[in-house]
Amino acid sequence: MINSDTFYFLYSIIYFVAAYFCFIFLMKSIMLPRTNHRYINKFALPEGLVVIFLLLLAVLVGFREFNVGTDTGNYYRAWLYDHNLVEGRSDFAFYYIMALVRDLFDSYQVFLIIISCLFYAVNYKAFKNYSRCFEANILFVLFVFASLFFSLSTSINIVRQGLSLSFLFLGLSYIPDRNRSALILCCIASIGFHVTAIIPILLLWFVHKFNKIQLKHYVILFFIGILLSYLEFSILNFSSLIETILTGVNDKRVSYLDSRDFGYKVGFRLDFVVFNTIFLVLFLMIRGKPKNNIFYDYLLKYYCLSSFLFFMAFQISFSDRTGLFSWFAIVPLITPVFNKFFDKKASLSVFLLLFCLYIYFFLIK
Numbered sequence: 001m002i003n004s005d006t007f008y009f010l011y012s013i014i015y016f017v018a019a020y021f022c023f024i025f026l027m028k029s030i031m032l033p034r035t036n037h038r039y040i041n042k043f044a045l046p047e048g049l050v051v052i053f054l055l056l057l058a059v060l061v062g063f064r065e066f067n068v069g070t071d072t073g074n075y076y077r078a079w080l081y082d083h084n085l086v087e088g089r090s091d092f093a094f095y096y097i098m099a100l101v102r103d104l105f106d107s108y109q110v111f112l113i114i115i116s117c118l119f120y121a122v123n124y125k126a127f128k129n130y131s132r133c134f135e136a137n138i139l140f141v142l143f144v145f146a147s148l149f150f151s152l153s154t155s156i157n158i159v160r161q162g163l164s165l166s167f168l169f170l171g172l173s174y175i176p177d178r179n180r181s182a183l184i185l186c187c188i189a190s191i192g193f194h195v196t197a198i199i200p201i202l203l204l205w206f207v208h209k210f211n212k213i214q215l216k217h218y219v220i221l222f223f224i225g226i227l228l229s230y231l232e233f234s235i236l237n238f239s240s241l242i243e244t245i246l247t248g249v250n251d252k253r254v255s256y257l258d259s260r261d262f263g264y265k266v267g268f269r270l271d272f273v274v275f276n277t278i279f280l281v282l283f284l285m286i287r288g289k290p291k292n293n294i295f296y297d298y299l300l301k302y303y304c305l306s307s308f309l310f311f312m313a314f315q316i317s318f319s320d321r322t323g324l325f326s327w328f329a330i331v332p333l334i335t336p337v338f339n340k341f342f343d344k345k346a347s348l349s350v351f352l353l354l355f356c357l358y359i360y361f362f363l364i365k
Contacts, residue, residue, distance in 0.1 A: 001066075003065050014060070029347075059116075063109070069156030071156075071160075090195040091160050092192055097118075115163070122163070133173065133332075140338035149362070150328075158321065172332070196321070200306060200325045204302055215297055215300060215304075221308050228311070229315075232267075233312075273311070283300050286336050303330075
């Protein structure tokens with residue numbers, strides 16, 4: 001098994017190698033005439049390279065020690081002491097897999113490997129679909145995902161929600177192809193791995209149902225959410241109703257509504273506000289340039305709506321779990337920047353921004 005220090009070292013090495021290939025490709029693209037697309041394509045990064053990176057990540061994550069990621073140890077205790085893993089579980093898909101692996105292999109390491117491979121396989125398919133949708137190289141889509149601070153956490157810590165949102169955004173990638181069956185199946189899988197997926201699904205349904213609401217109103221709502229959060233108006237104002245619903249379905253996440261201090265920072269989070277706002281500004285600058293403008297606007301509206309919900313959750317513990325609803329949308333929304341016809345200097349600027357974010361969150365903070 002791979003211990004903690006070795007794990008994080010190897011993870012960074014894989015990331016830096018992927019970043020190196022992306023940087024070389026961008027620099028060569030900048031030095032070439034923008035009209036010489038045939039020549040630029042000679043430097044196209046092979047999809048097989050992406051598969052290699054993802055396989056390396058899957059092996060690394062799958063063979064980690066049981067103390068790498070807080071929830072890894074929590075799942076291990078369930079593995080050891082919960083004789084009926086499925087009964088009473090709202091996140092039934094995850095525990096069905098755990099129970100099946102325990103019965104067949106009786107190896108928790110095998111379970112981690114299977115979950116790791118599933119996580120990266122689902123994301124690979126999503127990356128591939130979004131890269132095709134926005135005509136971007138798939139390696140850059142992987143680079144975007146790996147640069148964001150939540151990508152590692154969703155593979156080793158909050159694994160159920162990571163799998164859940166991976167399936168959800170895989171489902172969304174089928175919308176441009178009008179593949180409703182794939183979308184529905186992915187949504188079902190998403191709920192099966194984490195029941196909270198119902199929340200982003202309802203937000204997405206709202207955006208679809210009321211598609212005549214203009215984007216500017218969602219942007220205004222985004223900033224209203226910041227103001228309300230600053231004034232300490234939050235989900236806690238409706239805690240009684242939410243607690244009744246969660247208690248009714250026997251969901252342990254009802255404890256998140258407890259306003260007492262359990263060591264998790266609560267209250268207005270300027271760092272998260274700045275993070276989401278920077279990307280909103282970037283998305284508004286990108287908007288209008290992608291080929292699938294309608295789909296892009298759909299995702300952008302969802303990003304604003306889910307960010308509003310995130311800001312409203314600052315007063316409760318583990319608000320970053322709500323932040324994931326908006327953060328996962330960053331990957332497809334930023335993908336058009338790496339379109340082969342996009343201004344390469346702008347692409348390089350975004351590349352450097354993402355690289356600096358990785359350095360800050362993984363190596364400095």
